[in-house]
Amino acid sequence: MSEQQTYEFRDPHDLAPGDEEEVRLGQRLLGYLIGLGLSILLTATSFFVAGTDLVWQPSIPVALTVLAIAQMGVHLVFFLHITTGPDNTNNVMALAFGLLIVFLVIGGSIWIMSHLNQNMMPMDQIMRMQ
Amino acid sequence: MTDTALYSAHGDPHHLRGLYDSTLGHGGPAPKRIVTGYGFWIFLLSDIVMFSCFFASYAVLFRQTAGGPSGAQLFDLKNVAAETAFLLLSSFTCGLASIAADMRNARWYQAAMAVTCVLGLCFLALELREFSDLIARGAGPTRSAFLSAFFTLVGCHGLHVSAGILWLLTMMAQVLAKGFRADILRRLLCFALFWHALDIIWVAIFSIVYLLGSGA
Numbered sequence: 001m002s003e004q005q006t007y008e009f010r011d012p013h014d015l016a017p018g019d020e021e022e023v024r025l026g027q028r029l030l031g032y033l034i035g036l037g038l039s040i041l042l043t044a045t046s047f048f049v050a051g052t053d054l055v056w057q058p059s060i061p062v063a064l065t066v067l068a069i070a071q072m073g074v075h076l077v078f079f080l081h082i083t084t085g086p087d088n089t090n091n092v093m094a095l096a097f098g099l100l101i102v103f104l105v106i107g108g109s110i111w112i113m114s115h116l117n118q119n120m121m122p123m124d125q126i127m128r129m130q
Numbered sequence: 131m132t133d134t135a136l137y138s139a140h141g142d143p144h145h146l147r148g149l150y151d152s153t154l155g156h157g158g159p160a161p162k163r164i165v166t167g168y169g170f171w172i173f174l175l176s177d178i179v180m181f182s183c184f185f186a187s188y189a190v191l192f193r194q195t196a197g198g199p200s201g202a203q204l205f206d207l208k209n210v211a212a213e214t215a216f217l218l219l220s221s222f223t224c225g226l227a228s229i230a231a232d233m234r235n236a237r238w239y240q241a242a243m244a245v246t247c248v249l250g251l252c253f254l255a256l257e258l259r260e261f262s263d264l265i266a267r268g269a270g271p272t273r274s275a276f277l278s279a280f281f282t283l284v285g286c287h288g289l290h291v292s293a294g295i296l297w298l299l300t301m302m303a304q305v306l307a308k309g310f311r312a313d314i315l316r317r318l319l320c321f322a323l324f325w326h327a328l329d330i331i332w333v334a335i336f337s338i339v340y341l342l343g344s345g346a
Contacts, residue, residue, distance in 0.1 A: 016167030032225040050341035068337035079326040098175030102182040109186035
């Protein structure tokens with residue numbers, strides 16, 4: 001089987017990550033434009049929220065985290081074309097596993113290290129014992 | 131079972147699997163484009179897991195400035211906004227290059243890739259200027275645990291962008307020399323995934339490192 005044939009044959013049940021179901025030029029272009037527009041909006045909001053006094057200050061870290069996660073979602077859907085469609089199941093499952101590990105690593109590290117930090121003797125007392 | 135063995139042995143020369151392919155996973159091996167793309171997707175996820183370790187160490191070491199400057203004193207958010215704009219636009223033009231490649235339009239493809247390359251280089255130039263500025267002000271990676279973690283995390287992303295630009299130039303040359311062959315298109319698929327994934331990691335960096343860091 002020649003290479004060209006392999007490419008032309010599109011599996012109805014499976015889609016490579018990054019590939020789109022949509023093949024029409026205008027629709028694909030529109031998808032990237034929507035992704036770009038949403039990203040610019042979310043980025044601008046992030047920078048605005050970080051620098052403003054209009055927002056209740058303790059809410060800023062949460063707002064920035066939510067905006068960042070939303071923008072990552074926008075990138076995944078509009079740029080990497082990872083969707084919830086049935087032909088994308090394998091890609092989404094791999095992503096879910098990756099996210100599980102990411103949350104375990106980051107959440108676990110912060111959790112454990114903050115407990116260690118609280119239970120550790122203050123530095124000046126350690127110095128005095130030596 | 132026999133169907134699977136039969137069709138995988140000969141690579142399905144007549145596309146017979148389309149006739150039998152009524153359920154998922156019973157049609158023999160998937161097309162090469164899907165296998166390659168999926169394998170690269172797994173690699174990208176492991177790369178993101180690696181970045182998550184750097185993020186975790188940054189989060190843990192964030193306050194350990196050893197009497198040195200903190201993020202709020204060092205970060206220049208205008209510079210970060212410009213870097214973000216360059217990388218986001220380069221991600222968009224990379225998408226345009228993928229469309230042009232699927233349309234088999236070499237001129238648009240090369241133009242979009244060239245713009246992507248220029249935007250990526252602008253990002254790198256800004257980042258290098260920021261790093262050299264920090265080091266010149268005595269806030270290099272050896273100053274404190276916070277700065278070590280900062281330079282490791284952001285520098286690792288910068289290294290990925292540098293590697294991506296080299297890959298980008300290679301892909302421009304490959305299309306120029308060999309045209310839109312199926313294997314070249316598979317590499318292009320992987321490159322586009324890589325470039326978009328770098329932008330996702332940058333979103334996490336500018337939100338967590340720069341915006342949160344400059345506020346705290």
